[in-house]
Amino acid sequence: MIEAWTADEIRAAEKPLLDAGTPLMDRAARALARTALADVARRRSAGSSPRLRLAGALGSDGVPGPGRVRPPRRHGVSRNAAHGARAVLLVGAGNNGGDALFAGAHLARSGMRVTAFLVASAVHAEGLAALEAAGGEVIARSELRVPVVVEQVAAADVVLDGLVGVGSRGALRPPSGGIVRALVESRAAAEATGAPWPWVIAVDVPSGIGVDDGSVPGPVLPADRTLTFGAHKPGLLLPPAAHVAGVVEVADVGLGAAQGPQVPGTLRMEEADAAAVLRVPGVRDHKYTRGVVGVVAGTEKYPGAGVLVAAGAVRSGAGMVRALGPTTVTDRILTRHPEVVTAGGRVQSWVLGPGIPSDGSDAGQDRRVYGALAAVTGVLDAEVTGGVVPAVIDAGAMAMLEHRLPEIAVLTPHAGELAELMRGLGHEVDRADIEAEPVRWARAAQRATGATVLLKGAVTVIVGSGVTFAQAEAPAWLATAGAGDVLAGLLGTLLAARADDVLADPSLTSRVAAAAVVLHGRAGALASGGGPVSATDVADALPRVIADVLAR
Ligand SMILES: NC(=O)C1=CN([C@@H]2O[C@H](COP(=O)(O)OP(=O)(O)OC[C@H]3O[C@@H](n4cnc5c(N)ncnc54)[C@H](O)[C@@H]3O)[C@@H](O)[C@H]2O)[C@@H](O)CC1
Numbered sequence: 001m002i003e004a005w006t007a008d009e010i011r012a013a014e015k016p017l018l019d020a021g022t023p024l025m026d027r028a029a030r031a032l033a034r035t036a037l038a039d040v041a042r043r044r045s046a047g048s049s050p051r052l053r054l055a056g057a058l059g060s061d062g063v064p065g066p067g068r069v070r071p072p073r074r075h076g077v078s079r080n081a082a083h084g085a086r087a088v089l090l091v092g093a094g095n096n097g098g099d100a101l102f103a104g105a106h107l108a109r110s111g112m113r114v115t116a117f118l119v120a121s122a123v124h125a126e127g128l129a130a131l132e133a134a135g136g137e138v139i140a141r142s143e144l145r146v147p148v149v150v151e152q153v154a155a156a157d158v159v160l161d162g163l164v165g166v167g168s169r170g171a172l173r174p175p176s177g178g179i180v181r182a183l184v185e186s187r188a189a190a191e192a193t194g195a196p197w198p199w200v201i202a203v204d205v206p207s208g209i210g211v212d213d214g215s216v217p218g219p220v221l222p223a224d225r226t227l228t229f230g231a232h233k234p235g236l237l238l239p240p241a242a243h244v245a246g247v248v249e250v251a252d253v254g255l256g257a258a259q260g261p262q263v264p265g266t267l268r269m270e271e272a273d274a275a276a277v278l279r280v281p282g283v284r285d286h287k288y289t290r291g292v293v294g295v296v297a298g299t300e301k302y303p304g305a306g307v308l309v310a311a312g313a314v315r316s317g318a319g320m321v322r323a324l325g326p327t328t329v330t331d332r333i334l335t336r337h338p339e340v341v342t343a344g345g346r347v348q349s350w351v352l353g354p355g356i357p358s359d360g361s362d363a364g365q366d367r368r369v370y371g372a373l374a375a376v377t378g379v380l381d382a383e384v385t386g387g388v389v390p391a392v393i394d395a396g397a398m399a400m401l402e403h404r405l406p407e408i409a410v411l412t413p414h415a416g417e418l419a420e421l422m423r424g425l426g427h428e429v430d431r432a433d434i435e436a437e438p439v440r441w442a443r444a445a446q447r448a449t450g451a452t453v454l455l456k457g458a459v460t461v462i463v464g465s466g467v468t469f470a471q472a473e474a475p476a477w478l479a480t481a482g483a484g485d486v487l488a489g490l491l492g493t494l495l496a497a498r499a500d501d502v503l504a505d506p507s508l509t510s511r512v513a514a515a516a517v518v519l520h521g522r523a524g525a526l527a528s529g530g531g532p533v534s535a536t537d538v539a540d541a542l543p544r545v546i547a548d549v550l551a552r
């Protein structure tokens with residue numbers, strides 16, 4: 001599990017070390033210089049076309065930048081083939097600028113031509129002296145001209161963004177804001193024309209992101225890599241800021257895991273954690289103990305959703321899947337998945353709503369959804385409903401909520417659906433608002449409904465009470481019709497398998513949901529192999545992915 005530390009938690013952890021004279025900045029700067037040297041050398045040997053730059057930011061499995069998290073590195077600087085390369089440092093007033101200056105001194109001593117642009121009249125004094133002593137060029141704030149910065153950056157091999165780190169407050173102020181805005185435009189122009197553009201390394205965080213909340217309140221220079229010190233920060237995991245962080249790597253400066261947050265608020269689940277959520281059947285298990293998933297999905301208009309939910313549930317190892325609906329839907333499900341049962345009966349989880357439009361056009365499916373929701377919320381007697389069980393509430397079912405939900409209910413909207421849900425709750429928001437601040441709105445939905453909220457996107461966020469998971473394993477190819485239905489079925493299976501545990505400890509729900517997202521993303525990557533993928537392919541890849549995750 002990757003645990004992000006807030007700015008305050010970082011400060012609390014570093015304080016005793018700094019008081020004891022631990023050279024944190026020296027370690028950070030060495031790690032930074034080593035990374036910059038290695039990146040420049042690698043890019044020089046590979047060429048530096050935009051295509052190659054992109055290839056560098058992606059893993060061999062095609063997982064995009066925010067998803068790639070490397071293990072901590074030890075500090076130390078090695079000299080290499082970066083001799084004569086050009087480095088530009090963007091230097092702010094605080095210690096983040098100090099890191100950049102000391103790293104620049106290492107780079108200059110390694111034979112790079114280093115230019116530092118100071119955006120403040122007073123910067124880290126020792127860092128500045130070190131850079132000057134190493135022969136770096138320094139452009140003072142009084143001499144700063146935006147076109148010159150842009151020109152120098154465009155001609156550089158590597159840029160270290162040290163404008164602001166965990167001391168950041170709000171959008172970048174002038175002159176940093178103006179410089180970054182101009183650089184973002186220059187980068188876009190270079191991308192459009194195929195002109196070269198340097199490799200950008202964010203020092204600790206891309207300057208200007210909301211370090212604790214993942215917001216992007218103003219201009220931010222997108223990084224190819226973020227070298228972050230001591231531990232992850234929430235903003236490096238959470239969208240939209242995660243999208244400008246590139247490949248995130250933690251430099252171990254010796255903060256020590258023991259000094260991290262007591263109860264981490266922002267997490268990224270890894271495969272081993274997903275494996276721990278899975279319930280592997282034992283010799284005493286039978287189909288009922290493994291979990292029965294009840295599915296109310298699909299209508300005459302959208303029958304495929306029922307088929308895909310069933311596929312997700314069956315292929316991820318449900319003990320049994322019960323699919324309820326009109327025969328046009330259940331017949332199709334049976335044709336594809338003869339193991340599905342279409343008679344009613346006890347279930348350990350519900351999947352409600354995929355393929356059921358909110359226009360009331362299928363009264364039968366609506367009635368089934370209302371009945372199941374009554375079970376989930378406990379508003380009807382267990383004698384009638386079969387009892388309270390966890391549920392996945394998707395698509396049309398989200399428009400049918402009449403009662404506050406328990407945490408064991410998982411809402412699975414995309415941005416448009418969340419906007420609709422929040423409008424129904426009296427908030428004037430549209431899809432663009434949700435996309436700009438997905439975490440804020442997912443948290444608002446969690447508070448307003450009581451449910452666990454799984455907001456789908458390039459980085460999917462899962463919000464339970466007091467915890468947010470940010471998962472980025474899905475390749476962009478996974479944004480395809482029906483992929484969400486497969487996820488709903490898969491999550492239904494995981495919830496059914498852990499239903500007793502989830503009922504005993506509802507806070508487990510967000511963990512189970514995050515595990516489903518990990519497996520779904522991995523299945524998408526496996527099925528895609530770097531190319532297009534269908535929702536059916538994703539479901540078909542689930543058994544392999546689950547076996548692989550369990551085998552590790
Ligand atoms: N925590 C650790 O373990 C380590 C931290 N170090 C560095 O120290 C940094 C934190 O240093 P500081 O506390 O000095 O803070 P920062 O350097 O992040 O920022 C503080 C400065 O930025 C200005 N500032 C804040 N918001 C701004 C905005 N929106 N626009 C323009 N300027 C803004 C402030 O006025 C202040 O001068 C970390 O990010 C990291 O880079 C490293 O040196 C050593 C290891």
Ligand SMILES: [K+]
Nearest residue numbers: 161164203207
């Ligand atoms: K920075």
